[in-house]
Amino acid sequence: MAPVTELTVGQVAMRSGVAVSALHFYEARGLIRSHRTSGNQRRYSRDVLRRVAIIKVAQEVGISLAEIGTALASLPEGRTPTRDDWNLLSTAWRDRLDHKIAQLKKLRDGLTDCIGCGCMSIDKCPLRNKGDRLAKEGTGARRLLVES
Amino acid sequence: MAPVTELTVGQVAMRSGVAVSALHFYEARGLIRSHRTSGNQRRYSRDVLRRVAIIKVAQEVGISLAEIGTALASLPEGRTPTRDDWNLLSTAWRDRLDHKIAQLKKLRDGLTDCIGCGCMSIDKCPLRNKGDRLAKEGTGARRLLVES
DNA sequence: CTACAAGCTCAACTTAACTTGAGGTCAAGC
DNA sequence: GCTTGACCTCAAGTTAAGTTGAGCTTGTAG
Numbered sequence: 001m002a003p004v005t006e007l008t009v010g011q012v013a014m015r016s017g018v019a020v021s022a023l024h025f026y027e028a029r030g031l032i033r034s035h036r037t038s039g040n041q042r043r044y045s046r047d048v049l050r051r052v053a054i055i056k057v058a059q060e061v062g063i064s065l066a067e068i069g070t071a072l073a074s075l076p077e078g079r080t081p082t083r084d085d086w087n088l089l090s091t092a093w094r095d096r097l098d099h100k101i102a103q104l105k106k107l108r109d110g111l112t113d114c115i116g117c118g119c120m121s122i123d124k125c126p127l128r129n130k131g132d133r134l135a136k137e138g139t140g141a142r143r144l145l146v147e148s
Numbered sequence: 149m150a151p152v153t154e155l156t157v158g159q160v161a162m163r164s165g166v167a168v169s170a171l172h173f174y175e176a177r178g179l180i181r182s183h184r185t186s187g188n189q190r191r192y193s194r195d196v197l198r199r200v201a202i203i204k205v206a207q208e209v210g211i212s213l214a215e216i217g218t219a220l221a222s223l224p225e226g227r228t229p230t231r232d233d234w235n236l237l238s239t240a241w242r243d244r245l246d247h248k249i250a251q252l253k254k255l256r257d258g259l260t261d262c263i264g265c266g267c268m269s270i271d272k273c274p275l276r277n278k279g280d281r282l283a284k285e286g287t288g289a290r291r292l293l294v295e296s
Numbered sequence: 297c298t299a300c301a302a303g304c305t306c307a308a309c310t311t312a313a314c315t316t317g318a319g320g321t322c323a324a325g326c
Numbered sequence: 327g328c329t330t331g332a333c334c335t336c337a338a339g340t341t342a343a344g345t346t347g348a349g350c351t352t353g354t355a356g
Contacts, residue, residue, distance in 0.1 A: 187351075
């Protein structure tokens with residue numbers, strides 16, 4: 001009876017390392033899918049583990065769930081990524097990561113230059129008014145993330 | 149009458165580039181201080197500009213307002229950083245930035261290795277279970293920031 | 297002296313990504 | 327057959343860093 005192919009939420013939670021509540025949440029957001037047993041319980045096919053893994057990696061790269069959802073949904077047939085799909089996604093995400101790293105490096109170099117100069121004077125300091133500040137947009141909290 | 153030494157919120161907002169509401173907010177959080185006129189309006193001494201500049205830089209490094217507040221408060225007499233104070237802060241923050249950059253690089257290299265391997269399989273993938281995952285703690289949303 | 301811009305306070309709203317809790321169902325072991 | 331742990335749903339809470347708005351006061355230019 002041990003179903004090799006079907007997993008309960010608890011099992012997915014344990015194997016993927018994300019909380020049950022988070023899995024429910026991802027499902028509500030359309031990032032993963034499940035079907036139900038006669039008793040209304042979720043059952044996941046094994047590949048949900050891969051999807052969750054991808055979600056976690058993308059999050060570490062700094063990509064929002066919304067964007068991850070879009071990326072996953074844009075795959076033909078909304079299927080769980082094949083090797084080729086994964087190549088596309090990971091390449092794009094790596095590029096973003098590169099960009100972010102480059103940004104932080106610039107900031108660090110600015111900081112390094114500034115150590116000892118005591119120049120924090122709004123107008124002269126190389127750290128300030130570089131013109132490449134984060135573009136702010138929208139309402140509410142503006143920068144929870146140091147974003148791409 | 150042009151007071152060379154005293155600034156209104158509006159003036160600070162304009163010169164520092166942060167909103168009036170944000171300044172109120174920083175003050176409530178104890179990050180900056182002001183005194184009041186007889187008519188209960190805030191007046192800032194000129195060095196608030198330096199403080200705000202420091203706050204902004206620290207934020208870009210990815211440091212929370214709470215921590216920034218602690219750092220500023222821990223300065224002798226809670227004074228606005230002198231050149232030496234700034235050296236200490238900027239050095240510490242630059243190190244954090246370095247650490248963060250290193251982390252992201254590891255992630256990127258993992259991603260790079262993974263492109264083409266199609267290995268997203270929870271147990272084998274080099275991107276997963278590296279053991280150096282972000283330490284999770286506290287309640288509520290766990291990782292809004294890719295933190296130090 | 298009277299507008300009108302700029303300030304003030306305080307409460308409520310925003311976003312993201314979840315968690316927590318209440319109240320009720322399902323399933324498997326004893 | 328019953329108890330216990332895993333599930334389910336849905337609403338409300340959490341955190342950070344501010345923003346927005348209402349209702350009221352100040353200050354300054356004309």
